[in-house]
Amino acid sequence: MKITQLNVYDVDLRHRAPAHNLIVIEIETDEGISGIGEVAMSYGVGAKSVIPVLETLAKKFLIGQSPFDSERIFQQCFDNSYWARGRSLAIYGAMSAIDMALWDIKGKSLNLPIYQLMGGKCRDSIRLYANHWYFDAWRPEEFAENALRVVEDGYTGLKFDPFKMSPQGEKSTPSRPVSKEWGDMAIARVKAVREAVGEHIDIMLDLHGCLNVSDAIKWGRQLEAFNPGGFNSEVQR
Incomplete structure (x- = not known):
């Protein structure tokens, strides 16, 4: 062949x-x-x-x-x-x-x-998390509503970028440094999602490498309160 x-x-x-x-x-x-x-x-x-x-x-x-x-x-x-x-x-x-x-x-x-x-399967099933569910959301309550639909579909984990700056949904880079307005918006979105889905759902935050070191520390400390399951991000240097 x-x-x-x-x-x-x-x-x-x-x-x-x-x-x-x-x-x-x-x-x-x-x-x-x-x-x-x-x-x-x-x-x-x-x-x-x-x-x-x-x-x-x-x-x-x-x-x-x-x-x-x-x-x-x-x-x-x-x-x-x-x-x-x-x-x-x-x-x-x-x-x-x-x-x-x-x-x-x-x-x-x-x-x-x-x-x-490739050596045979190691398991019969694999856990999935939901992504892209938040692209049409803008206000914190819209994030919460979309997250609830994801959970209703059977997902026990979800990932999103709370710092997105466009209502149209495309990925975008926040201004550097992140303004208090956008930082507060991101915190409010994560808070709304956590309160909507409860503590038994894993939340993962994908920050798309958009935060510099000081902002990652500043906003990351505030995000800890909502018990995110993991961060998928690169810190800019």
């Missing part, structure tokens, strides 16, 4: 929340089996920058190769790219999508689920 072609599907979903630009790839083979992969970085400014990277990697390292040599293909992409060694998100996004599609081909060819090829 040999790889014959890579197709890129640019699915522009920026007209609706969460405003992503979905990029999906399909790798075809000479035996009629194809695999699907997704570029996880396809949102925000530069979302389409991965497309020419995908096309270049396909031409240099994919066409004519066996999809079962996915590890070698991955290593070739890494070793022969200066930007892969420099941790370029576009390169890594492309390599990840290609690797995903190659595993998909292997699973279909062997008629086995991918988890069995």
Whole structure:
């Protein structure tokens, strides 16, 4: 089995929340089996920058190769790219999508689920948390109402960015330093959500790397009162 072609599907979903630009790839083979992969970085400014990277990697390292040599293909992409060694998100996004599609081909060819090829499953179920549920919320009470709907759907954990600054719902970066107005708004949103869902629901705060060190300390101390289950953020230095 040999790889014959890579197709890129640019699915522009920026007209609706969460405003992503979905990029999906399909790798075809000479035996009629194809695999699907997704570029996880396809949102925000530069979302389409991965497309020419995908096309270049396909031409240099994919066409004519066996999809079962996915590890070698991955290593070739890494070793022969200066930007892969420099941790370029576009390169890594492309390599990840290609690797995903190659595993998909292997699973279909062997008629086995991918988890069995990777060593077998470790559990029968996995806990999920809800995300993107807050994109159309603005006032604290709207956050609370949306959070309750999430809990009613059966989720026991939810993640959100209380510092978002746009009623339209897209991710946005607060001014630096965070003003008292926006900081108080963020605290009020978290307070409203915690009071709505109760203490048995895990709350995770995704701050999108937007807080500097002093703001992370200042507002983080206030957020502790609402017992967030975890922070998914990077502090700017």
